[in-house]
Amino acid sequence: xxxxSNPQRFWRLSSVLLPWVWAAAVLLLLIGLYWSLVASxxxxxxxxxxxxxxxxxxxxxxxxxxxxxxxxxxxxSLIWRHVLADVAAKxxxxxxxxxxxxxxxxxxxxxxxxxxxxxxxDARLTSVLVLFFLYLGxxxxxxxxxxxxxxxxxxxxxxxxxxxxxPIIKFSVDWWNTLxxxxxxxxxxxxxxxxxxxxxxxVMGLAYMFLFSGLLLVRMRTEILNRRxxxxxxxxxxxxxxxxxxxxxxxxx
Amino acid sequence: xxxxxxxxxxxxxxxxxxxxxAVALGGLAYFTWHAYGAAKRKxxxxxxxx
Numbered sequence: 001x002x003x004x005s006n007p008q009r010f011w012r013l014s015s016v017l018l019p020w021v022w023a024a025a026v027l028l029l030l031i032g033l034y035w036s037l038v039a040s041x042x043x044x045x046x047x048x049x050x051x052x053x054x055x056x057x058x059x060x061x062x063x064x065x066x067x068x069x070x071x072x073x074x075x076x077s078l079i080w081r082h083v084l085a086d087v088a089a090k091x092x093x094x095x096x097x098x099x100x101x102x103x104x105x106x107x108x109x110x111x112x113x114x115x116x117x118x119x120x121x122d123a124r125l126t127s128v129l130v131l132f133f134l135y136l137g138x139x140x141x142x143x144x145x146x147x148x149x150x151x152x153x154x155x156x157x158x159x160x161x162x163x164x165x166x167p168i169i170k171f172s173v174d175w176w177n178t179l180x181x182x183x184x185x186x187x188x189x190x191x192x193x194x195x196x197x198x199x200x201x202x203v204m205g206l207a208y209m210f211l212f213s214g215l216l217l218v219r220m221r222t223e224i225l226n227r228r229x230x231x232x233x234x235x236x237x238x239x240x241x242x243x244x245x246x247x248x249x250x251x252x253x
Numbered sequence: 254x255x256x257x258x259x260x261x262x263x264x265x266x267x268x269x270x271x272x273x274x275a276v277a278l279g280g281l282a283y284f285t286w287h288a289y290g291a292a293k294r295k296x297x298x299x300x301x302x303x
Binding site: 033037047048049051052055056059094095098101102105106109110112113211214215218219221222225226228229232233 | 260261262263264266267269270271273274277278281282285286288289292293295296299
């Protein structure tokens with residue numbers, strides 16, 4: 001598996017994957033949007049507001065999946081010092097933060113008509129807000145430390161410590177009495193949603209997953225390019241400072 | 254397509270949720286590709302010795 005952690009191999013592989021991943025993301029998004037906005041029925045209790053679920057739930061799934069990926073990449077970076085793991089973790093954070101912000105905003109937009117409030121300090125909502133702050137803290141830490149090696153280690157530790165929040169988010173609706181409803185898709189006894197709601201939701205979830213993959217690949221390629229540019233600029237600057245010195249040495253000799 | 258506008262009292266909330274999702278994810282995709290393009294141009298310039 002670590003064979004793929006070679007940046008050059010990753011570059012070649014991602015070149016092949018990129019168009020397919022983006023094509024799948026766009027296609028699934030189009031199908032998912034049509035299904036969720038037009039073809040799916042209204043709920044007998046929630047009415048048409050159930051359609052917010054098709055953007056809210058996938059964003060929530062991705063917010064947690066991104067953080068899981070971030071923590072896993074942090075772990076690999078910390079233990080095996082793989083450069084590509086740092087690159088992947090750094091590239092994931094803004095995407096995860098965006099999904100988390102969307103989960104909070106769309107949840108709020110659903111909560112107002114259904115619960116009668118934009119926000120409640122219940123365990124699920126609060127733990128997702130903590131996740132959002134973890135993403136912000138992670139990105140802030142990367143930006144605050146100039147030394148890339150030190151930044152990678154510090155952020156990896158933060159990512160691993162923050163991973164404790166993931167089971168809290170998932171099981172918050174079981175452990176505490178929350179305003180947020182319990183799980184209806186990822187359950188031990190199978191989804192409790194009717195197929196007419198479940199399938200468009202799964203298509204949107206898949207679309208978000210491909211969108212994340214596409215964004216991640218492009219962001220990782222950008223980071224690799226920027227590191228190469230930086231290394232090349234440093235090499236040139238060093239050779240420029242060495243060149244006059246060697247000429248000087250030659251003239252003295 | 255007429256169904257698109259028949260969201261009753263929830264239309265504002267639904268369109269706000271989908272609109273914000275589109276703006277946030279579309280914006281992220283735009284800036285991601287923009288940064289990638291800029292990095293590629295810079296690398297090409299460096300390779301050309303500029």
